[in-house]
Amino acid sequence: MTITLKFGDKVTVADVRKLHDMEDVVFDREWFERVDERNGDMYYMFRDLAKSEADLEIIKSHHLRYDITRIPPGMLGLEFIKTVGHYHPQVPGTDVFYPEIYQVLEGSATYLLQKVEHGEEDIVLDVAVIKAEKGDLVLVPPGYGHVTINASEKTLEMANWVCRDFSSVYEPVKRYSGAAYFLLKDGFGKNPLYRDIPPIRYSKPLSFDKLGLVSGGNMYDLVHKAEKLRFLTAPQDFMGFLAGVL
Numbered sequence: 001m002t003i004t005l006k007f008g009d010k011v012t013v014a015d016v017r018k019l020h021d022m023e024d025v026v027f028d029r030e031w032f033e034r035v036d037e038r039n040g041d042m043y044y045m046f047r048d049l050a051k052s053e054a055d056l057e058i059i060k061s062h063h064l065r066y067d068i069t070r071i072p073p074g075m076l077g078l079e080f081i082k083t084v085g086h087y088h089p090q091v092p093g094t095d096v097f098y099p100e101i102y103q104v105l106e107g108s109a110t111y112l113l114q115k116v117e118h119g120e121e122d123i124v125l126d127v128a129v130i131k132a133e134k135g136d137l138v139l140v141p142p143g144y145g146h147v148t149i150n151a152s153e154k155t156l157e158m159a160n161w162v163c164r165d166f167s168s169v170y171e172p173v174k175r176y177s178g179a180a181y182f183l184l185k186d187g188f189g190k191n192p193l194y195r196d197i198p199p200i201r202y203s204k205p206l207s208f209d210k211l212g213l214v215s216g217g218n219m220y221d222l223v224h225k226a227e228k229l230r231f232l233t234a235p236q237d238f239m240g241f242l243a244g245v246l
């Protein structure tokens with residue numbers, strides 16, 4: 001069945017993550033091995049949305065992308081349903097990684113953000129978890145890998161603004177079979193493949209009033225003030241601000 005989203009006057013067909021796409025990052029391997037049908041839908045990604053052609057032109061000219069992701073409730077065996085998880089690359093010519101901003105549109109989300117020093121053996125420097133409800137904003141600072149978990153009984157729908165000029169980096173998450181923690185029925189459990197994982201730092205969603213990113217507002221409306229989102233495409237010019245968001 002094709003899953004669609006009507007946004008503005010345009011209908012967009014979802015890119016679908018299937019269970020087999022989760023193979024490398026699932027905690028409950030025994031459960032995964034027992035599932036016969038691995039073609040089942042996990043979550044739906046509606047990418048590069050705009051309410052009109054004029055909006056799309058603005059979005060593209062600012063090198064931005066607006067996506068909506070829909071994650072139904074569910075379990076991957078013992079673990080709550082989640083995204084595969086990824087990092088972003090560096091802005092060319094700088095040592096700064098691209099950030100991203102999310103807003104919860106429906107339901108509730110648990111964002112797991114992790115900063116890792118990559119090497120022969122990765123060292124986890126920081127793990128932050130932010131629980132976000134409808135309207136809340138979560139900014140993923142440069143250098144943080146991120147996984148979104150739906151640990152609720154309702155469908156989670158979230159939006160993101162992100163720079164459109166790069167592809168996400170999946171290998172470092174898959175190499176360790178997931179992020180540093182898995183969210184299981186009885187709470188967060190450490191991923192034994194990482195060494196010396198720090199305790200989780202619980203953080204809260206924020207509002208970034210000066211940028212027009214206000215909790216409870218509609219983040220899409222920034223399409224009309226797209227210059228406010230320049231911290232996503234040129235984060236190297238906003239390091240002071242980005243250092244304090246988590």
Ligand SMILES: O=P(O)(O)OC[C@H]1O[C@](O)(CO)[C@@H](O)[C@@H]1O
Pocket residue numbers: 017044045046047067068069083084085086100160162168
């Ligand atoms: O790429 P993953 O880890 O499956 O996460 C999915 C979500 O991340 C985004 O790429 C934004 O970072 C969304 O477009 C997408 O819905």
